[in-house]
Amino acid sequence: MAIATKPAPQAIPRIAPREDLNPYRIAQIQFDIAAEHLKLDQGLRQILRASKRVMEVSIPTKMDSGQVKVFTGYRVQHNIARGPAKGGLRYHPNVTLDEVRALAMWMTWKTATVNLPYGGAKGGVICDPKRMSKGELERMTRRFTSEILPIIGPGRDVPAPDVYTDSQTMAWIMDTYSVMVGEATLGVVTGKPISLGGSLGRSDATARGCLFAVEEACKLKRINLRGATVAIQGFGNAGSAAARLFAEKKARILAISDSRGGVFNSRGIDPLKAMRYKERSGTVVGMPGTSRISNDDLLTLKCDILIPAALENVITLNNAELIKARIVAEAANGPTTPHADEVLARKGVLLVPDILANAGGVTVSYFEWAQDLQGYFWTEGEVNLRLETVIKRAFHEVHETTRKHHTHMRTGAYILSVGRVADATLVRGLYP
Numbered sequence: 001m002a003i004a005t006k007p008a009p010q011a012i013p014r015i016a017p018r019e020d021l022n023p024y025r026i027a028q029i030q031f032d033i034a035a036e037h038l039k040l041d042q043g044l045r046q047i048l049r050a051s052k053r054v055m056e057v058s059i060p061t062k063m064d065s066g067q068v069k070v071f072t073g074y075r076v077q078h079n080i081a082r083g084p085a086k087g088g089l090r091y092h093p094n095v096t097l098d099e100v101r102a103l104a105m106w107m108t109w110k111t112a113t114v115n116l117p118y119g120g121a122k123g124g125v126i127c128d129p130k131r132m133s134k135g136e137l138e139r140m141t142r143r144f145t146s147e148i149l150p151i152i153g154p155g156r157d158v159p160a161p162d163v164y165t166d167s168q169t170m171a172w173i174m175d176t177y178s179v180m181v182g183e184a185t186l187g188v189v190t191g192k193p194i195s196l197g198g199s200l201g202r203s204d205a206t207a208r209g210c211l212f213a214v215e216e217a218c219k220l221k222r223i224n225l226r227g228a229t230v231a232i233q234g235f236g237n238a239g240s241a242a243a244r245l246f247a248e249k250k251a252r253i254l255a256i257s258d259s260r261g262g263v264f265n266s267r268g269i270d271p272l273k274a275m276r277y278k279e280r281s282g283t284v285v286g287m288p289g290t291s292r293i294s295n296d297d298l299l300t301l302k303c304d305i306l307i308p309a310a311l312e313n314v315i316t317l318n319n320a321e322l323i324k325a326r327i328v329a330e331a332a333n334g335p336t337t338p339h340a341d342e343v344l345a346r347k348g349v350l351l352v353p354d355i356l357a358n359a360g361g362v363t364v365s366y367f368e369w370a371q372d373l374q375g376y377f378w379t380e381g382e383v384n385l386r387l388e389t390v391i392k393r394a395f396h397e398v399h400e401t402t403r404k405h406h407t408h409m410r411t412g413a414y415i416l417s418v419g420r421v422a423d424a425t426l427v428r429g430l431y432p
Contacts, residue, residue: 019339021313023102029338034414037405044422051101053077057147061140064133071140073125075148077157078104081424084155085121086111086362088162095124106333110355112417114394116366121157129164138172145176154187160365161191171196187372190365199368201383207241209360210331212391213352214305217327221350226250229303233257233295234310235284238331242307243271255298258283262298263290300324308335315340323349330354345408353410355417356398363390
């Protein structure tokens with residue numbers, strides 16, 4: 001098994017320990033770079049840099065023990081210049097306000113990159129869903145919904161699933177909202193079960209959008225996806241679906257991982273067997289026919305395509321020099337720091353940024369919202385075909401912007417998206 005060895009001391013940049021990993025500051029740096037390219041007015045920069053609305057709520061929840069526990073939740077709306085706020089809701093013990101603010105800002109740029117009529121939002125609750133029963137999660141979700149109800153709605157802010165939330169979570173939110181406003185409101189959330197107005201194709205949308213983006217990236221790098229080697233960090237919804245979809249294209253999945261560690265097989269890993277094994281054991285670690293590998297070593301494997309599909313800040317100055325992939329496609333939000341972007345660009349690695357690579361999820365969420373508002377639903381084939389059109393068009397628009405400004409793909413995507421939001425802001429003007 002070819003695992004990257006520890007680099008020589010001089011391979012690690014001296015400034016690595018000083019790299020700022022606060023996600024909100026990273027999001028602002030990324031914006032500032034694009035704003036410089038666009039030569040935006042300082043007043044406009046201040047508007048686009050700031051969150052429009054930040055809500056923090058306490059969520060008293062009755063636990064199965066009979067005791068009441070108070071959780072903290074957030075909903076941040078970054079910008080609504082182009083349409084209603086849109087963004088996921090995550091349940092995680094490490095949720096912070098800065099993380100949610102960053103994710104909301106990234107959603108603004110993501111929806112603009114693929115040219116959807118949305119702004120950006122995000123939500124989070126500080127909790128450990130792995131230690132909570134289904135009943136506790138339902139009671140917490142419904143109370144959280146009641147607390148943020150004044151600022152959400154089909155024309156205001158439309159939540160969706162994210163880390164450790166799913167279609168059941170969205171069903172509880174939709175039901176709670178509908179009961180409180182006195183009418184069935186399917187379009188208040190996306191990522192719902194099909195029986196409650198969900199869209200066909202939504203469960204695989206993030207991974208399928210990533211696949212479409214990588215197909216275009218492979219053309220630029222002259223890589224045949226059939227037989228290409230792929231490593232995927234993160235084996236949740238996006239990561240496991242990506243493994244399956246890439247395997248269906250005859251790519252070879254070298255390594256996969258989850259929060260407990262990873263597994264490697266140079267001959268390839270069967271994603272369906274991996275999914276069944278994880279369902280039984282709770283992790284991919286120990287899967288028969290594989291060798292154990294750490295999450296850190298997975299990132300530095302020699303492969304054609306690396307897909308970070310977990311959390312933020314996994315590719316930093318500490319390991320960017322060691323990345324051996326030819327394409328990095330960010331299925332996760334914020335996995336690469338700004339300094340690491342520069343290192344990867346210098347090494348000739350084609351990075352498909354998160355606001356493009358994982359925009360398939362919000363694109364099909366938009367399709368779901370549109371179907372709910374119309375009361376007319378599409379076939380899965382229609383959804384996937386329209387998704388392919390949106391992602392591949394956006395890829396070429398980002399690539400063209402990148403070439404025009406002589407920069408790398410992330411900055412190209414930001415120039416494109418920030419420019420669109422800036423234009424909408426200027427046309428709308430200030431009121432009063």
